Amino acid sequence: MPAASTVFPAVTVPPLHLPSPAGCRRQWRQRRHRRARRARRQRRHRRRRWRRRLAGRQRRQRRARR
Structure with a gap:
Protein backbone atom coordinates (compact mmCIF):
# COMPACT_ATOMS: atom_id res chain seq x y z
CA MET A 1 0.00 0.00 0.00
CA PRO A 2 1.62 3.31 -1.02
CA ALA A 3 1.76 6.23 1.35
CA ALA A 4 -1.26 8.51 1.42
CA SER A 5 0.86 11.44 0.26
CA THR A 6 1.53 9.71 -3.07
CA VAL A 7 -2.13 8.82 -3.69
CA PHE A 8 -3.50 12.19 -2.61
CA PRO A 9 -0.78 14.80 -3.07
CA ALA A 10 -1.18 17.50 -0.46
CA VAL A 11 -2.84 20.60 -1.82
CA THR A 12 -0.14 23.21 -1.51
CA VAL A 13 -1.27 26.31 0.32
CA PRO A 14 0.29 29.40 -1.28
CA PRO A 15 2.04 31.79 1.11
CA LEU A 16 -0.43 34.39 2.27
CA HIS A 17 1.70 37.41 1.35
CA LEU A 18 1.60 36.48 -2.34
CA PRO A 19 -1.32 37.61 -4.51
CA SER A 20 -2.18 34.17 -5.75
CA PRO A 21 -5.66 32.85 -6.62
CA ALA A 22 -8.07 34.93 -8.65
CA GLY A 23 -10.44 35.80 -5.78
CA CYS A 24 -7.58 37.00 -3.62
CA ARG A 25 -5.99 38.81 -6.53
CA ARG A 26 -8.99 41.12 -6.89
CA GLN A 27 -8.84 42.06 -3.21
CA TRP A 28 -5.08 42.56 -3.47
CA ARG A 38 -4.06 57.78 -0.85
CA ALA A 39 -0.37 58.23 -1.72
CA ARG A 40 -1.26 60.27 -4.80
CA ARG A 41 -3.47 62.60 -2.74
CA GLN A 42 -0.70 63.08 -0.16
CA ARG A 43 1.81 63.71 -2.96
CA ARG A 44 -0.39 66.45 -4.44
CA HIS A 45 -0.67 68.25 -1.11
CA ARG A 46 3.04 67.87 -0.48
CA ARG A 47 3.84 69.50 -3.83
CA ARG A 48 1.52 72.43 -3.09
CA ARG A 49 3.18 73.01 0.28
CA TRP A 50 6.65 72.81 -1.33
CA ARG A 51 5.71 75.32 -4.04
CA ARG A 52 4.36 77.78 -1.46
CA ARG A 53 7.63 77.56 0.48
CA LEU A 54 9.61 78.09 -2.74
CA ARG A 59 9.69 86.75 -2.71
CA ARG A 60 12.22 87.31 0.07
CA GLN A 61 15.10 87.31 -2.43
CA ARG A 62 13.31 89.75 -4.72
CA ARG A 63 12.68 92.11 -1.80
CA ALA A 64 16.36 91.89 -0.74
CA ARG A 65 17.57 92.64 -4.27
CA ARG A 66 15.61 95.88 -4.55
Missing part, protein backbone atom coordinates in the same frame (compact mmCIF):
# COMPACT_ATOMS: atom_id res chain seq x y z
CA ARG A 29 -5.50 44.80 -6.52
CA GLN A 30 -8.20 46.87 -4.78
CA ARG A 31 -5.96 47.23 -1.73
CA ARG A 32 -3.04 48.31 -3.91
CA HIS A 33 -5.17 50.85 -5.77
CA ARG A 34 -6.54 52.24 -2.51
CA ARG A 35 -3.01 52.66 -1.17
CA ALA A 36 -1.87 54.28 -4.43
CA ARG A 37 -4.81 56.69 -4.43
CA ALA A 55 7.46 81.12 -3.65
CA GLY A 56 8.03 82.64 -0.20
CA ARG A 57 11.79 82.22 -0.57
CA GLN A 58 11.79 83.86 -4.02
Whole structure:
Protein backbone atom coordinates (compact mmCIF):
# COMPACT_ATOMS: atom_id res chain seq x y z
CA MET A 1 0.00 0.00 0.00
CA PRO A 2 1.62 3.31 -1.02
CA ALA A 3 1.76 6.23 1.35
CA ALA A 4 -1.26 8.51 1.42
CA SER A 5 0.86 11.44 0.26
CA THR A 6 1.53 9.71 -3.07
CA VAL A 7 -2.13 8.82 -3.69
CA PHE A 8 -3.50 12.19 -2.61
CA PRO A 9 -0.78 14.80 -3.07
CA ALA A 10 -1.18 17.50 -0.46
CA VAL A 11 -2.84 20.60 -1.82
CA THR A 12 -0.14 23.21 -1.51
CA VAL A 13 -1.27 26.31 0.32
CA PRO A 14 0.29 29.40 -1.28
CA PRO A 15 2.04 31.79 1.11
CA LEU A 16 -0.43 34.39 2.27
CA HIS A 17 1.70 37.41 1.35
CA LEU A 18 1.60 36.48 -2.34
CA PRO A 19 -1.32 37.61 -4.51
CA SER A 20 -2.18 34.17 -5.75
CA PRO A 21 -5.66 32.85 -6.62
CA ALA A 22 -8.07 34.93 -8.65
CA GLY A 23 -10.44 35.80 -5.78
CA CYS A 24 -7.58 37.00 -3.62
CA ARG A 25 -5.99 38.81 -6.53
CA ARG A 26 -8.99 41.12 -6.89
CA GLN A 27 -8.84 42.06 -3.21
CA TRP A 28 -5.08 42.56 -3.47
CA ARG A 29 -5.50 44.80 -6.52
CA GLN A 30 -8.20 46.87 -4.78
CA ARG A 31 -5.96 47.23 -1.73
CA ARG A 32 -3.04 48.31 -3.91
CA HIS A 33 -5.17 50.85 -5.77
CA ARG A 34 -6.54 52.24 -2.51
CA ARG A 35 -3.01 52.66 -1.17
CA ALA A 36 -1.87 54.28 -4.43
CA ARG A 37 -4.81 56.69 -4.43
CA ARG A 38 -4.06 57.78 -0.85
CA ALA A 39 -0.37 58.23 -1.72
CA ARG A 40 -1.26 60.27 -4.80
CA ARG A 41 -3.47 62.60 -2.74
CA GLN A 42 -0.70 63.08 -0.16
CA ARG A 43 1.81 63.71 -2.96
CA ARG A 44 -0.39 66.45 -4.44
CA HIS A 45 -0.67 68.25 -1.11
CA ARG A 46 3.04 67.87 -0.48
CA ARG A 47 3.84 69.50 -3.83
CA ARG A 48 1.52 72.43 -3.09
CA ARG A 49 3.18 73.01 0.28
CA TRP A 50 6.65 72.81 -1.33
CA ARG A 51 5.71 75.32 -4.04
CA ARG A 52 4.36 77.78 -1.46
CA ARG A 53 7.63 77.56 0.48
CA LEU A 54 9.61 78.09 -2.74
CA ALA A 55 7.46 81.12 -3.65
CA GLY A 56 8.03 82.64 -0.20
CA ARG A 57 11.79 82.22 -0.57
CA GLN A 58 11.79 83.86 -4.02
CA ARG A 59 9.69 86.75 -2.71
CA ARG A 60 12.22 87.31 0.07
CA GLN A 61 15.10 87.31 -2.43
CA ARG A 62 13.31 89.75 -4.72
CA ARG A 63 12.68 92.11 -1.80
CA ALA A 64 16.36 91.89 -0.74
CA ARG A 65 17.57 92.64 -4.27
CA ARG A 66 15.61 95.88 -4.55
